[in-house]
Amino acid sequence: MENYRNQDGIGEKEVLVVSFGTTFAETRQKTISAIEEAIEKAFPGYAVRRAFTSGMIRSKLAKRDGILIDGPEEALERAVRSGVKELIVQPTHLMDGKEYNKLMDVLVRFAPSFEKVTAGLPLLSSPEDFTAVAKAVRTHLPVTEENTAVVLMGHGTDAPSNAVYAEMQSVLNEGDEDEQEYFIATVEGTPTVTDVLTEIWESAAYLDIILAPFMIVAGDHAANDLAGEEEDSWKTIFLNHGYRVQTQLQGIGEWQEIQELFAEHALKAVPVKE
DSSP states (O other), rough: OOOOOSSSSOOOOOEEEEOOOSSOOHHHHTTTHHHHHHHHHHTTTTTEEEEEEEHHHHHIIIIIIIIOOOHHHHHHHHHHHOOOOOEEEEEEOSSSSHHHHHHHHHHHHHHGGEEEEEEEEOOOOOOOHHHHHHHHHHHHHHHOSSSSSEEEEEEEOOSGGGGGHHHHHHHHHTTTTSOOOOEEEESSSSHHHHHHHHHHHTTTTOSSSEEEEEESOOOOOOOOOOOSSSTSSHHHHHHHHTOEEEEEOOOOOHHHHHHHHHHHHTTTTTEEEO
């Protein structure tokens, strides 16, 4: 049974974990719920609650499954109503992008309603974060055979924060003097899968491709855009170019290292200024 963390009676101390959300129940429990549980373990004496930023996902969950998840404003109103004095907000966003900044704007508006408000940073916010995440990727998606490349699917954005993908790829390939083993392409940003395919094709160094999401949750993008049977899926594109393709459909939020990193960010949360 999943704890939707939408209860009143919060108490005076709360950690609000804010995610984009997903309608895929299994991956939601393995990623978002697992991150919440890691944070709960790190914060004894605090009530941990949930909010999803995607209105579309919240609406679908309510209509299809009867599951009611708060949006950020609803969750903050619930906290005020419950008499919360000390509030910590930890987003499960990958980067400091549009979703994160919208959340911070909402939080600034609500800050006067609490005695103390702090917020943790997104997953990739420091050089140490990149190093830790790269280590986790190499652990869970190791390249054990020659002529193999791992192609990771990022969501992508038109915001400047899209640069985290290039930085992440660079860190992943540190120490590989001969050829890269890890590539990151995006669904809605740059580089695109065509860009990465061209680079891999022109190198003539690879026979096998491992496709995996570089997303907290392996939801619709992973199931369809990455591993679907349609002509424009990444799996089909690489197969049509003669590569042997494997898919791994775990969101990185399933990994204990990522769950613990979010908990560390919450422990280092900084004050929210009006």
